[in-house]
Amino acid sequence: MDTLLQTLKDGLTIGSLYALIALGYTMVYGILKFINFAHSDIVVLGAWLSLVIATAIVKALGLESGQTAPWWVGPFVLACAMLACGIIGFTIERLAYRPLRNAPKLNVLITAIGVSLFLQNTGQLQFMFGTRPQPIPTLLSDKVLFAIGNMQVRLLDLVVIGTALVLMIALEWLVFHTKLGRAMRAVSFDVRTAGLMGINVDRVISITFVIGSSLAAAGGFLWAVSFTSIKQPADTSWVLLGLKAFVAAVVGGIGNVRGAMFGGLAIGLLEVFGQQYINPALKDVYVFAALILVLLVKPGGILGKATVEKV
Amino acid sequence: MLSVSNLQVSYGAIRALHGISLKVEKGEIVTLIGCNGAGKTTTLRAISGLVRAAGGSVNYEGRDITRVRPHELVRMGIAHSPEGRGVFANLTVEENLELGAYARNDQDAIAKDKEKGLTLFPRLRERIKQQAGTLSGGEQQMLAIARALMARPRLLLLDEPSLGLAPQVVSTIFQIIREINAAGTTILLVEQNAHMALKVAHRAYVLETGEIAMEGPAQQLAASDEVRKAYLGVG
Numbered sequence: 001m002d003t004l005l006q007t008l009k010d011g012l013t014i015g016s017l018y019a020l021i022a023l024g025y026t027m028v029y030g031i032l033k034f035i036n037f038a039h040s041d042i043v044v045l046g047a048w049l050s051l052v053i054a055t056a057i058v059k060a061l062g063l064e065s066g067q068t069a070p071w072w073v074g075p076f077v078l079a080c081a082m083l084a085c086g087i088i089g090f091t092i093e094r095l096a097y098r099p100l101r102n103a104p105k106l107n108v109l110i111t112a113i114g115v116s117l118f119l120q121n122t123g124q125l126q127f128m129f130g131t132r133p134q135p136i137p138t139l140l141s142d143k144v145l146f147a148i149g150n151m152q153v154r155l156l157d158l159v160v161i162g163t164a165l166v167l168m169i170a171l172e173w174l175v176f177h178t179k180l181g182r183a184m185r186a187v188s189f190d191v192r193t194a195g196l197m198g199i200n201v202d203r204v205i206s207i208t209f210v211i212g213s214s215l216a217a218a219g220g221f222l223w224a225v226s227f228t229s230i231k232q233p234a235d236t237s238w239v240l241l242g243l244k245a246f247v248a249a250v251v252g253g254i255g256n257v258r259g260a261m262f263g264g265l266a267i268g269l270l271e272v273f274g275q276q277y278i279n280p281a282l283k284d285v286y287v288f289a290a291l292i293l294v295l296l297v298k299p300g301g302i303l304g305k306a307t308v309e310k311v
Numbered sequence: 312m313l314s315v316s317n318l319q320v321s322y323g324a325i326r327a328l329h330g331i332s333l334k335v336e337k338g339e340i341v342t343l344i345g346c347n348g349a350g351k352t353t354t355l356r357a358i359s360g361l362v363r364a365a366g367g368s369v370n371y372e373g374r375d376i377t378r379v380r381p382h383e384l385v386r387m388g389i390a391h392s393p394e395g396r397g398v399f400a401n402l403t404v405e406e407n408l409e410l411g412a413y414a415r416n417d418q419d420a421i422a423k424d425k426e427k428g429l430t431l432f433p434r435l436r437e438r439i440k441q442q443a444g445t446l447s448g449g450e451q452q453m454l455a456i457a458r459a460l461m462a463r464p465r466l467l468l469l470d471e472p473s474l475g476l477a478p479q480v481v482s483t484i485f486q487i488i489r490e491i492n493a494a495g496t497t498i499l500l501v502e503q504n505a506h507m508a509l510k511v512a513h514r515a516y517v518l519e520t521g522e523i524a525m526e527g528p529a530q531q532l533a534a535s536d537e538v539r540k541a542y543l544g545v546g
Contacts, residue, residue: 179413186399186410192361193397198385198414198462 002150007276008269013157013226015268016164020219021245022252022260023171024212030188030255031208034105037112038092040242041119042085042213044233046220048129049081051136051230058137066138074139078163078221082214089213090206098202123233133229140225160222167218168261171211175257184208188255219245240284244271247291253304262303266290312337312497313358313466318367320350320357327353329521330367335466335499340492342500342508342529344542345518351501352394354518355468358499359384359391371466385414390464394471394501396455400444404435407443407454411461421461428457431487449480456487466497473504485511505542509533517542 021043028036054077058069096115100108124131140159144152175181186194187204195201223241224230231237244267252263267287274286294302313335320328328350335341343351356362358369360381368377376384381391390411399407408428412421429436432453438446443454452472459467472488473481485507492498492511502508509515509529517525517538525532532538 179409182402182406182410183413185402185406189399189401190397193393193399194410195361195381196359196385196391196393196397197410197458198382199410200382 003276005148005151007272009151009153009157011269011272012265013160013268014272015265016161016168017219017222017226017264018245018248018268019261019264020164020167020215020222021242022249022264023168023257024216025246025249026252026254026257026260027184027208027212029249030257031184031191031205032097032108034108035112035246036212037109038115038119039212039216040238040245041116041123041233042089042216043220043223043242043245044123044238045088045119046081046085046217047224047230048123048220048233049084049217050077050221050224051134052129053077053080054137054139063137068138068141074159074225077139078218081217081221085217085220086210086214089209089216092213093206093209098205120234129233131232133231133235135229136224138228156226160226163218163222167215171215171257172261174211180204180207244284244287247287251290251294251301253301256301256303259301259303263301266302312372313499314370315354315358316368316370318354318357318369319365320353320362321365322362326365327521328357331518331521331523332367333516333523333526335497337465337497338492338495339514340488340498340500340512342502342512342515343518344502344505344508344515345524346542347503348520349518350521351503351518352470355391355394355470355499355501359389359468361391382414385462385464388463388465389468390459390462390466391468392455392459392470392472395474396448396451398443398446398451398454398458400442402443403440404443404446404454405439407458408435408461411458412463414462420463424461424463428460431460431490432457449476449484452476452480452484453487456484456491460491460496464496466499467491469498469500471501471503473502473507481507505538509538509543 021040024039025036028039054069054073057073057077063069092115096111097108100111123129140156143155145155145158146153175184183194183199183204186197186199187201191201245264248263248267249260251267252259252261267290270286270290271283275283316332317330318328319326319330331354343354345351353362357364360379364377368375370376371387371389376387399410402410408425412424415421434450435453435457438450443451446454456469456472469488472484476484481504488498488500489511500508500512509532512529515527515529515532516523517532525538533543
């Protein structure tokens with residue numbers, strides 16, 4: 001019973017990270033119908049920016065290593081990382097993707113891979129983040145808040161799940177209850193007709209990139225505070241993280257915001273439960289097996305609708 | 312109000328419009344009829360900026376709008392109800408209507424116009440919370456027109472409102488087109504159903520393979536032998 005609860009909690013934690021990242025994939029796909037392969041590199045950027053900013057603040061405050069930073073440092077670092085990545089996402093769309101708006105999809109896809117490689121390699125430059133993993137200052141104390149049986153709920157777990165939840169609720173509200181969200185859904189359904197409604201399509205696309213990238217930054221931040229050491233920007237573990245989030249988006253139904261949230265949690269739980277109860281060595285296998293299964297049985301994703309192209 | 316002169320459009324190497332000219336005066340219903348592939352939809356798309364003109368110009372209320380982007384035209388008073396209706400199937404009827412007023416910020420007037428639209432099309436009121444994709448073809452067409460009206464256009468571009476609809480529904484739609492015009496909106500109507508279009512329009516242009524083949528008062532064209540033979544299936 002205790003193991004079950006513990007596994008559930010771990011699954012929800014990792015799942016909410018996947019969900020945050022999956023949202024960026026799904027929003028961009030929903031509107032531009034292409035997979036933004038550079039999205040996982042924005043996550044990396046978010047994690048590293050968090051590290052850099054947190055280190056600078058901790059140094060400025062004169063804290064010793066191992067000492068926990070004041071409570072406001074975490075939220076402040078998160079906000080800075082989200083803002084910075086939002087701006088970078090905006091710039092990438094403006095410079096790399098917008099000129100290809102009427103080009104074949106394959107060209108955009110290749111460009112996205114190019115952007116991804118660019119970010120990975122500039123990230124490894126010495127004056128950027130370098131090629132070595134680095135420790136992030138302690139932003140949250142690792143204290144146990146309460147325990148249910150033998151399951152310990154740490155502050156960190158609650159912060160990760162809570163932050164992800166708040167961001168997802170905010171996004172849900174934005175997409176389904178505001179004028180901007182309505183415009184986003186309209187653009188995602190039919191770009192051309194959306195323009196005829198008076199919607200500035202380019203602006204909606206820019207905003208989508210800003211939102212997706214800042215959610216990715218939030219994912220990177222939460223990842224960074226969850227693991228004390230951050231791998232170098234081109235490390236394969238980042239690629240795997242991005243891939244799993246992408247799988248989450250597809251499993252939930254690509255293009256569907258609620259699907260990405262659901263898919264993220266589902267993939268996180270599947271991975272952790274498989275690891276705990278079947279075989280820990282195969283944790284990646286469960287994720288990709290789930291992808292294959294979903295694509296075979298319900299290619300549109302679990303919450304996706306089968307689309308009929310009318311001619 | 313609207314004057315198109317020597318408008319040319321190409322899709323790749325294929326020239327769809329070979330320089331057409333037409334005029335729409337304030338208060339008129341002008342129809343553009345012709346066969347499939349004659350260039351009717353392309354003409355409307357070029358006017359509203361969805362396709363780029365390769366040559367010629369479009370003037371609206373004294374301004375050159377040839378290069379103006381679609382979303383800006385809505386603010387200038389042109390609404391375009393596209394071919395195939397283009398309702399947002401994933402949104403509710405109400406959300407579709409509200410999107411029609413996207414460029415406006417006068418909440419009270421928008422609410423009033425929504426009410427007006429629902430009075431014009433009572434069927435939409437019954438389905439207000441339904442996803443637009445679940446509507447029948449006729450209802451979707453009504454929604455497309457009502458949505459275009461939500462922009463409070465001075466000029467309404469209608470592309471094939473009769474497409475794929477039962478004859479009974481077609482006559483309802485055309486009745487409403489007449490009402491909209493009577494209420495003061497100028498209309499440029501593209502139609503394959505020449506019979507109905509010539510009935511409601513004041514003036515008409517006949518488009519053949521990217522060129523204006525004939526023009527004149529609608530009644531006069533409806534009476535001409537050529538039009539009767541080629542487009543009305545009589546004589």
